Amino acid sequence: MTSLSAGSAAPERADGSGALAGLLRLTDGALAFGAASHTRACALLLLIGLACFLPGLASLQPMDRDEPRFAQASKQMLETGDLVDIRFQAEARHKKPVGIYWAQAAAVAAGEALGVPQARTRIGLYRIPSLLGALAAILLTYWAALAFLGRRGALLAAALFGACIMLSAEARLAKTDALLTACSVAAFGALARAWLGRARLERPRGPASLNTALIFWTGLALGILVKGPMVPLFAGLAALVLALREGSARWLLDLRPRLGLVLTLLVVLPWFLAIAWKSGGAFFGEAVGHDMLGKVGTGAEKHWGPPGAYAVAFFATFWPGAAFAVLALPFAWARRREDAVALLIAWIVPMWLIFEAVPTKLPHYVLPLMPAVAILTVLALTRGGLDPRRAGARWVAGLVVLIPAGLTIGLSLAAWRLDHALPLAALPLLLASCALAAFSWSAFTRRAGEGALALGVAASVLLSGAVFGLTQPVLASLKVSPRLAALRDALPCVSPQVASLGYREPSLVFTIGTDLAMLNSGEEAAAFLRQGGCRLVLVEDRFAAAFAAAQGGRTIAPAGRVDGFNINGGKPVGVSAYAALPGSTP
Template sequence: MVESGDYIRIKFQEESRNKKPVGIYWLQAASVQAFSSAGSDAIWPYRLPSALAVWLGVLMLFHFGKRLVSPHGALLGAGVLATSLLVVLEGHQAKTDAVLMATAVATMGPLGWFYVHAKGRAVAQPGQMVALAFWLALGFSILVKGPVVPMVLGLTLVSLAIADRGLGWFVKMRPLMGLVVVAAVVGPWLVSINSATEGAFVGEAVGKDLLPKLLGAQESHGGFPGLYLLLAPVFLWPGSLLLWPALYKAWQERTAPPVRFLLAWIVPSWIAFELIPTKLPHYVLPLYPALALLIASFAFEREGRTGKWIKGWGLAWGLIGLALAGAAIAAPLKFGAGFSPWSVPAALTALLASGLALKSLWPGHHARALVLGGLGGALAVVLILSAVLPGLDQLAISRRAAQAVAQQGGSQPVAAAGYHEPSLVFLLGTQTRLVDGGAAAADYVTKQQGALALVEGREEAAFRAALGEVAVRELANIEGLNYSRGKAVVLRLYRKEEGK
């Protein structure tokens, strides 16, 4: 996008990428233009929008959360969200989901404020600027990931309408004006992209991306209903220490307006995500802010009180920290060059966080348990991401392929067959050719002077067959795990033998 100057159409190389809207691409392009350049292979400018979105989402959760729970609960809830495993992971990636979470908070926060004020909670009356912020956030959420936040919003409103037998309070948010605002945010780009693609964007986004995910498991990312519920303690860790007790207490108090709103935010959308066959852990991320507020609110309400089942769940929760510590030790042995010295402080920090949290939980110091677990757990995850993960060469297939190309001079044209990960193009440059199969790679390396062919194992036979009597030299053999697809990968780098 930065290289071409085309900020309307979304492309991956020469192929139109009509799957997701343009929002995240605009943010990343702006970051690159501000802090880097199109030709740089520095990844941090592309990740910066995600990191900033996490901070913004956390701050907004505190701001709006004060209207739904106590100020102390809002502050602790923001901390629970900021230190949760999934949020930390998403904040370190150049993806849409951290930004989507921020737009979810920016949308649902004002909605909750209007709701609890209408139901008699002693909070300041939200003005029209709050309503305008709600509609602007909803519009931008559509530019980020299409129907996700509107779905969460719609299911929340339907649930509240059923529970309260009406939605009269929602009129104060001026929905007619709001729809105009949303149209003003989304409309110009939507009209432009459909004009530029002759209507292909909406057709492909719905027909080739959205509907296949709703009707079946796409890209090997399937799962059974209930999977998100099973994974929630892991991806909400360490804040999941009080997850089940908080949800149980919330259900008991579901008639209280703040609790009713938070449950309406969580439950119907969670069920919808569970029923969708395609499953990835980050799909439920827009619901995590509401969970964080419920957990924090429970911590203060139950301060000084405990019970056997809370302690029992605490012990089970401790196994997650133990597993994280084990992963910090085992991952370099399995996917790296061997034992990493950084594994020790990472593992010890995870164990210490779990131990201190459980020590505070036992006498009923719930808030302290969340604070100690959150700070220690976040530090452990950051140590793993910054010191342990970079040494896992078996997972860094694209990086190793780029290094192999660089060893040959780095300026030769490269054709890749069978392995078309965006990270490969990012590291090798947009001049990289993503060809259709081994035969096309053979044709390219044969006809292009000095060209290289990067061939994935499944395309090896077709590549060899198409070469015929043309001799090539194998320059590198790269084996690893494509973690995004969960499949082993073997890449071989070839060059035509000169004069043969």
């Protein structure tokens, strides 16, 4: 069997290893097919990405709190026609630049043009930019990896990144991070070509060099529109480390900095000038002073974490490649003076250390570093750096089984405890994913490293379908806001006015509508119902007594009730709905 790594011959037939040998032949055939041409490689990577990302894209409820905030702000752009200012209801949302909102608004507008019913309340449409960003990130990882590896190795590295849990999650969330990662890996791939092709500076630059420069600056400019300074920070810090190592920054001229600066200003300056004028400069004070610097100084929005938190979470967020990536660390250290390895280290390590030092920690912050981690892992494989004979290597590789096994048990217990149901339709895929992960570990122990990584990718494809496509719909208790919106839709009147007391999640604003009133007391809720017309007030249980007291001794029967589990708060939640219909006395 042709393989990337030496000593990766087919395993001996023993203790069920005949099945493993068959699986390794299948993975070898798939890699050989994909590596036959760039077109086949890209097609195979797109299939892997779609299989990982599409399940649950439309059916997963808006995930509090960030996702519905982004989606609601994009919806309000369509409602108002204001494509400059960013607002969540009446509140200015001056945290991130406008790129993601424009992309989401365009996706929803396209859905409306195609006749999608109630397009503006369909969260799946707002997720399309994230889906496209994640797919682009996979293809760009393949392009970046070609600077380090042959076509087969680049294909495997891109597939390993595409299968990682964190990218799978971000691909189906209407947020910035999938698009940010695509922009980052574009800049990384271009920087790699400039660094590894430094000798070209002695020859006239050709079209390839110009194309590389354009990709770099386009990724940088779009990244600024999506998430401010993050892509420049990723690329700039890596370039600084490499320039210090080289003792010169002359190699960066291959990226055409003068042309790039002009291109970047043309892309980003118009909106930044417009928002500065419209907000009176408040956008920059909020985005830089509060959002960015606030996360540096403290654990913003209760997302504090100690140093080392990302290293621990890495075993889950970069599954199925995490265990193998850890095994590549000795190789990276031993070869750190080689140009290719030095570049990968410069991209990963400095930013990783910064993220570990910053008090505010969210798992997706390190996602733009993971394409380089995947490339480093496969590079170690091609150089014989993933050796199961190394002390402890087999135990570390065995961690690949923990995530699918843990999710199979954990999701089954959660579904039974919360909804008294089991994800029976998902269990075959969950168990198959566990089995493929076990085969992945077994392949590694038999020195079939390429097959181990490929089987891990296959396990991830099955796991995504099982978790997001088949298990998630069973967990009705997690869909609190959509079920409350269904109570509104069941009222026998058109366009009811809705208010909420206690339950204030952004997902409720997105599903109910921009004009949802947020109340602060039982008296306000009672007064809201008495204003006449068709009205619905949602009262969380902890405010039920205050609402009842405000009725002045009258008893109002609820029009419906939703009991569930609030993911954001991590607690059970109960909400009763009280209706006032035209002609009735509340």
